[in-house]
Amino acid sequence: MNKEERFVTAITPKSEDFSRWYTEIIRRAELADYAPMKGMMVIRPYGYAIWENIQRLLDNRIKETGHTNAYFPLFIPESLLQKETEHLEGFSPEVAWVTHGGEEELEERLAVRPTSEAIIGNMYSKWIKSWRDLPVLINQWANIVRWEKVTRPFLRTTEFLWQEGHTAHETSEEAEKETLMILDLYKEFVETELAIPVISGRKTARERFAGALETYAIEALMSDGKALQMGTSHNLGQHFSKVFNIRFEDRDQKLQYVWQTSWGVSTRLVGSVIMSHGDDSGLKFPPRIAPVQIVIIPISLGNWKQEVLPTAQALEQGLKKEGWRVKLDAREEFSPGWKFSEYEMRGIPLRIEIGPRDIKNNQAVVVRRDTMAKESISLDSLQAKIPQILSDIQDSMLAKARKFQAENTSEVDNYQDFKSVLESKRGFLKTFWCGNQDCEDKIKEETMATIRVVPLEQEEKGKCVLCQADAGQWVFFARAY
């Protein structure tokens, strides 16, 4: 963006210092603020509104596919967590423990949930007795605590919000089908609502969820060329049902262990929206999740309170009636120019300016945040045109992000090219991998790149990018957050 075009000067340009831009914009736009405890943040109203929109839109999808919401306890007794050793080992470095109730030391320590498989498994063993009880399809919206060493607002905080689905099924096939159905649901959700294209596939053994049979994930490319895991869906097999003794009598009157899945997305998604779409001027929200979709700014010139304001207010009411999230900013203490910059920084998709000149011409000036394009539209047809404009913004944001992903996905067939791409533009590296963890480990050690996913569609085989062994499968590597 040219200097002349850049009206927002309150933040470090994204193109200059990505990390700094990210943390500055979060605070300037009042999405979140640092709490007085290490690694913890306060999600402020403007940031929480995005999470609420994500919740609402995803919750609808979760319910449409037959799931219901419930709520399980925040604390998990140590003995429960210990039942699945692989699971415990996966999480133990980051579990926060409650050791005292008031002044008294507890008989048994309580973990603040780092995830809820254990407590839910415990309950499912009580609830599930017969094949007629299955499937159990429960989701919960909850907070989670993981004592991470390095934190960043939204991307990795000590406490975060998420949804976690936990299902139990009669057969292995049914559990696998659920796992993949959710993976697709996540992909569709993120692309449709957040306008962020993702790649999806299976995780390798080293990246797998502790205690899972298979982990599937969706991954997106952020505009600094690093990958971000956006959501995971785990096929837990019978690991947890055997440990927590979740058995049912099947249709042939035999006792069987249930087949389980779990899956989740978190407030990290808010971070992904900031990073994927933002630019030097600040945030850029896709209309479908924007806390405010349209801001109306009356131009305070001359006798504007009589001549301009009533029209602006009527427009606000009309748009609200249509269900749009609209804000009219008629404050006198800020100039129109200040407001333009402010709402650009805050990422509001559409701005409508109305001044005396517009009233004279029976029009309004409409400015898109995504392209900054200005257009004068007749007041008579404005309201009717809004749905098309906003849907166009949503579409073109996704298209732009897709183009970026395509331009930053490199197909390589040898380790030299692999390394040189990582040194220059990063992004996704599509290549073949032999399936041997030694190769995966060595590549990570030398390049910091990990296998983000193994795509589910595998039409051809090729030589491993590192050891050149035959019959490798397609994988996507990237440096990740």
Place this chain on the structure above:
RNA sequence: CGGGGCGUGGCGCAGUCUGGUCAGCGCACAGCGUUCGGGACGCUGGGGUCAUGGGUUCGAAUCCCAUCGCCCCGACCA
């Protein structure tokens, strides 16, 4: 947990090397007035025990020791 950087009104910083009108600037905030089609301006005003705790000194934001916290880059993770 390693390597680096930094803690001075709400935010961004200067001052620290060389101890002594250094408690200062910009933005933000409050009041009044003029402004307002791309972050307006003038005047007036409020706000900081210089991260914390020790020490050195006649005297410490400044020097020494310790502690805490934050940021960035790595190792680990949603």
